[in-house]
Amino acid sequence: MSGAEGEILRIARALRASGPLCDECFGRPFAQRGRGWSNADRGRALRVLLSMSKSPSHLEDPARSGCWVCGGLFAEVDRWAERAAASAAPFEYETYLFGVTLPPRLAAAESLLEERFPTGTGESMKHAFNRELGKAFERLTGRGTVSFSAPDLTFQVDPAADALSVRAAPLFVAGRYRKLARGIPQTHWPCRACRGRGCSACGGTGKQYPESVEELIAGPFVVAARAQSARLHGAGREDIDARAPPHQGHLSLLPERAQGGQKHERVAQGRGPDDEQVH
Numbered sequence: 001m002s003g004a005e006g007e008i009l010r011i012a013r014a015l016r017a018s019g020p021l022c023d024e025c026f027g028r029p030f031a032q033r034g035r036g037w038s039n040a041d042r043g044r045a046l047r048v049l050l051s052m053s054k055s056p057s058h059l060e061d062p063a064r065s066g067c068w069v070c071g072g073l074f075a076e077v078d079r080w081a082e083r084a085a086a087s088a089a090p091f092e093y094e095t096y097l098f099g100v101t102l103p104p105r106l107a108a109a110e111s112l113l114e115e116r117f118p119t120g121t122g123e124s125m126k127h128a129f130n131r132e133l134g135k136a137f138e139r140l141t142g143r144g145t146v147s148f149s150a151p152d153l154t155f156q157v158d159p160a161a162d163a164l165s166v167r168a169a170p171l172f173v174a175g176r177y178r179k180l181a182r183g184i185p186q187t188h189w190p191c192r193a194c195r196g197r198g199c200s201a202c203g204g205t206g207k208q209y210p211e212s213v214e215e216l217i218a219g220p221f222v223v224a225a226r227a228q229s230a231r232l233h234g235a236g237r238e239d240i241d242a243r244a245p246p247h248q249g250h251l252s253l254l255p256e257r258a259q260g261g262q263k264h265e266r267v268a269q270g271r272g273p274d275d276e277q278v279h
């Protein structure tokens with residue numbers, strides 16, 4: 001037996017004696033040992049190894065919900081994946097990312113685990129949970145790949161609050177417009193008299209001008225993208241009375257609707273027409 005194997009066995013025995021552990025938490029301290037295994041595979045292998053002299057009934061994982069480290073968090077992966085899949089259904093997406101807010105009790109238990117059983121080959125509970133959840137989500141939906149830099153959908157799981165929220169990346173559309181009439185501001189101007197609340201001066205609209213380039217252009221995009229709102233970011237300021245030469249515009253479409261108290265944004269990627277005319 002090599003030194004490394006002896007060390008693994010020694011720590012595994014101590015771990016087993018530390019209290020009820022699920023396979024995930026049993027295997028996670030050895031996450032960097034061997035490739036192609038899940039942490040649950042590692043935990044189960046160690047359990048088999050340490051139980052060679054006993055009957056297979058000893059291998060039943062008694063600790064799925066009683067695990068002293070994760071408190072049963074990993075037993076809930078499939079349930080969270082189902083919730084995520086349901087939340088993702090209204091969106092178009094290709095990439096996703098999961099995040100988890102670890103309850104302080106679990107974070108403390110994890111610190112204790114690392115302190116008492118230092119292996120130097122472990123993986124954080126957060127990292128392992130997010131990955132396992134992603135795998136379950138992909139199995140369930142049959143689509144999606146994880147993206148750490150620019151995910152279309154970002155899920156946040158909060159086990160303590162039993163809450164899952166999803167946020168979609170906004171849709172950016174770049175294009176140009178030509179303004180062929182005067183008297184239309186680039187963006188929506190609140191009424192000077194009432195500051196947008198609506199008064200007799202503005203006929204209750206709250207607007208200084210009845211329409212704006214932003215509103216005229218954004219309207220069809222909001223409908224097409226099933227977005228909740230849109231904002232025009234003009235390149236450079238233009239005077240209200242200008243009849244503009246081809247003008248750079250940048251449209252971002254924002255939250256579709258609120259669910260579970262969280263703002264949702266519509267996902268899609270695309271380019272707008274090169275020349276949006278406003279009359």
Ligand SMILES: [Zn+2]
Pocket residue numbers: 021022023024025026067068069070071072073074
């Ligand atoms: Zn556990």
Ligand SMILES: [Zn+2]
Pocket residue numbers: 191192193194195196197198199200201202203204206207
């Ligand atoms: Zn007003």
